[in-house]
Amino acid sequence: MAVTRHTLKIFALLTGAAIAICACQPTEPRNPIVETGPQTLHQRILTLDTHVDIPLNYMTEVDPGFQTDAQVDLPKMLAGGLDAAFFIVYTPQTQYFVENPERTDYKTASIIAETRFRAIQKLLIEYPERTALCITAGEVREAVAAGKRAVLIGMENAFPLGPDLSKVDLWARRGVRYVGLTHFGHNQFGDSSNHKIQFGETESLHGGLSPLGRNLVRKLNDVGVMVDVSHAAKSTMMQATQLSRVPVIASHSGVMGVAKSPRNLDDEQLLAIKANGGVVQLVALGAYVKNLSPEQEAYKLTVREQMGVSDDLDLLRMDEDQKAIYTERLRPMYDLAPGASVSDFVDHIDYAVKVMGIDHVGIASDFDGGGGITGWEDASKTPAVTDELERRGYSESDITKIWGGNLLRVMEAVEAGRRK
Numbered sequence: 001m002a003v004t005r006h007t008l009k010i011f012a013l014l015t016g017a018a019i020a021i022c023a024c025q026p027t028e029p030r031n032p033i034v035e036t037g038p039q040t041l042h043q044r045i046l047t048l049d050t051h052v053d054i055p056l057n058y059m060t061e062v063d064p065g066f067q068t069d070a071q072v073d074l075p076k077m078l079a080g081g082l083d084a085a086f087f088i089v090y091t092p093q094t095q096y097f098v099e100n101p102e103r104t105d106y107k108t109a110s111i112i113a114e115t116r117f118r119a120i121q122k123l124l125i126e127y128p129e130r131t132a133l134c135i136t137a138g139e140v141r142e143a144v145a146a147g148k149r150a151v152l153i154g155m156e157n158a159f160p161l162g163p164d165l166s167k168v169d170l171w172a173r174r175g176v177r178y179v180g181l182t183h184f185g186h187n188q189f190g191d192s193s194n195h196k197i198q199f200g201e202t203e204s205l206h207g208g209l210s211p212l213g214r215n216l217v218r219k220l221n222d223v224g225v226m227v228d229v230s231h232a233a234k235s236t237m238m239q240a241t242q243l244s245r246v247p248v249i250a251s252h253s254g255v256m257g258v259a260k261s262p263r264n265l266d267d268e269q270l271l272a273i274k275a276n277g278g279v280v281q282l283v284a285l286g287a288y289v290k291n292l293s294p295e296q297e298a299y300k301l302t303v304r305e306q307m308g309v310s311d312d313l314d315l316l317r318m319d320e321d322q323k324a325i326y327t328e329r330l331r332p333m334y335d336l337a338p339g340a341s342v343s344d345f346v347d348h349i350d351y352a353v354k355v356m357g358i359d360h361v362g363i364a365s366d367f368d369g370g371g372g373i374t375g376w377e378d379a380s381k382t383p384a385v386t387d388e389l390e391r392r393g394y395s396e397s398d399i400t401k402i403w404g405g406n407l408l409r410v411m412e413a414v415e416a417g418r419r420k
């Protein structure tokens, strides 16, 4: 095998060696498919999605080189003109024992993170002609110009980093370019937007970032990895944004101004990210895009009353059979109002642009992690989002910013802010 830039980078990935950055050798034209007419705006611009989840059997049973049942695979990305995506090393949060840190199961978390990371490595190794690992904004542009899918890596939930910061350098060398501080449930670094009552958690554990969390933000700045505040509590998010000496991102969040959810950001949060120079990537996950209608809420309440459910804790106490009955009884509720559509999703973009300005807004599908809305069900339908933005009067320059330009600017700023 000839030693190409790609094989060098894969070697670096496998060994954790520092990745050398050199000029890219384009191997394929920008658009390998024969064009019959002028390019559409969607085809002309670079499109980057900051949140694509992968299952644990990715690259073992699910092969994204072919058409799959997943919302994102390489054929769907090509068909939908989705040029670049962050593939996610996600780890669910298990109980964090603040009083007895040694009881916290970091080992399982680490195994899950390694499994997902190795799957992304395998994707890059198996499909070197169609994918390229990108660790800088420049590399994203080069890969896309060469007709490849730009593969970036994000870590959702910093939990697997463990009880100190000793693993951060390794993950940065491996190519991770953003780290989400928390997921559902508090962890060693900070409070989550959604505490886990099944673990006995109350809304706040640390009052925002823990001392270790503050050091994590500084460390991520130092190694050139973006701090991601999606899933963090407002306190955590505001403190991290204040502390970070470079712009931060919310990799996949909605806005409270359109749909109420603890996962969404209010205006104060949006303005804090604007002031910090960061970007909010609006998420296309139905429950965060559109609230239940009053009729749906009433229906849900009736089902809960019938089943003796007075709060969320009662739901968590249900056994599997009861949960199945509850889910079944709730099913007709979804027919009472249409689900979230591309138009509902673009309402979030509109709102964020109104509050923050065009330079601080982007897009995240959350595909294969709960994302997907009517009209943008999978990566092959990506032009629907661009069409809606055009229909609402956004210019090509605006849409280019929203579809990745803003995120790449933040990536450049974070790269530049790295301690050499």
Ligand SMILES: [Zn+2]
Residues within 6 Å of the ligand: 156, 231, 252, 369
């Ligand atoms: Zn998420």
